[in-house]
């Protein structure tokens with residue numbers, strides 16, 4: 094495949110096209126992944142989630158700049174809920190990412206979440222594989238966290254950052270949405286606004302009550318992504334969590350867990366495909382029985398036709 098050769102040569106346009114294919118062309122998806130998957134696995138994957146408007150893009154932009162200063166290349170996937178009201182989200186993200194937009198070492202891609210459930214689009218893990226195989230050092234996934242989605246940002250991240258704001262409702266709300274469980278790092282953004290300290294203290298109390306993996310209790314940080322305050326603390330915690338994962342095979346175990354759920358999801362999809370075929374086969378059965386009755390086809394040949402139709 095010529096396209097993949099260009100991709101492996103570091104051609105950004107090829108990268109963009111490959112992601113489009115992975116997103117839209119189910120038939121070629123697996124063949125593309127055959128080439129890319131073995132080359133992936135080296136990037137550090139950071140998920141950033143939180144309610145709409147909590148400042149995820151602003152924070153992603155800051156983090157990206159910081160990573161660039163330390164010489165790391167960055168791939169960003171922003172998952173937009175598909176809705177008539179956020180039709181301008183792509184443009185908005187590009188504007189917000191102004192600082193990094195011209196940097197050839199930063200690749201930003203918006204993916205539509207067609208399921209309307211929030212969380213991730215089905216193509217997200219594949220797009221991440223592409224960025225990873227392309228050689229990006231860090232991949233950031235930005236997504237609106239609403240809980241209850243079929244694919245969670247924590248299913249594809251090494252480190253999940255949950256962003257909340259003083260006005261994003263109370264901490265109970267965040268717990269209900271399942272955001273507390275997936276957080277490796279909790280960030281109270283818009284700390285320039287009133288109530289941030291109180292909210293952060295509340296979150297800390299909840300974290301203290303929870304049960305966490307030994308060696309890592311999610312820290313609660315207050316930042317203002319807009320004013321660029323408190324961000325150094327976040328960079329430190331991200332590094333610390335990276336170090337934590339590197340120890341005692343934790344990253345490997347986490348990725349095995351994620352691998353298992355990815356296989357289960359793929360299996361589910363395949364079964365759904367089969368079931369559709371079975372339904373179609375039922376119609377074919379009606380049609381064939383009629384033809385058998387009319388002596389147009391004998392039963393053995395009809396069974397053979399059905400078998401052909403059923404093989405996936």
Ligand SMILES: Nc1nc2c(ncn2[C@@H]2O[C@H](COP(=O)(O)OP(=O)(O)OP(=O)(O)O)[C@@H](O)[C@H]2O)c(=O)[nH]1
Pocket residue numbers: 143144145146147148149150151152189237282283284285286316317318319320
């Ligand atoms: N006061 C204040 N405003 C902020 C801060 N960070 C972001 N904002 C503003 O909050 C608004 C939303 O910021 P975004 O970064 O677009 O938030 P988002 O979470 O990416 O939004 P969606 O992707 O639409 O869910 C913008 O007007 C930002 O300027 C902050 O630290 N303080």
Ligand SMILES: [Mg+2]
Pocket residue numbers: 149150151171186235
């Ligand atoms: Mg955003």
